[in-house]
Amino acid sequence: MIRLLEEMEQERRRMNELGQALLEQSIPLSVHEELLVLSQKVDQLIMHLHHAKLGQTERQYVQGGINFEASDMV
Incomplete structure (x- = not known):
C-alpha cells in the first residue's frame, strides 16, 4: 500500500x-x-x-483486530 501511496503522490505532483x-x-x-x-x-x-x-480494514475486522462496542459509538 505504501508503494501505491508514493506512486499516487508522484503522479499528483x-x-x-x-x-x-x-x-x-x-x-x-x-x-x-x-x-x-x-x-x-x-x-x-x-x-x-x-x-x-478497505480490504485491510475488513481483514482486521475478520481477524478480530477491530472492536466495535456500543460505548465507542456514543
Missing part, C-alpha cells in the same frame, strides 16, 4: 506542476490531453488505495 505551467500560459486545463490522462491515472490510483485500505 506531476499533474499539479503541469496544471500550473498550463495556467501560466493561459492554456485551458480541460482541453490538454496529457493533463487529462494524468488526472485519470491519479483517480485510478486513489481508487486502488481506497480498495486496499
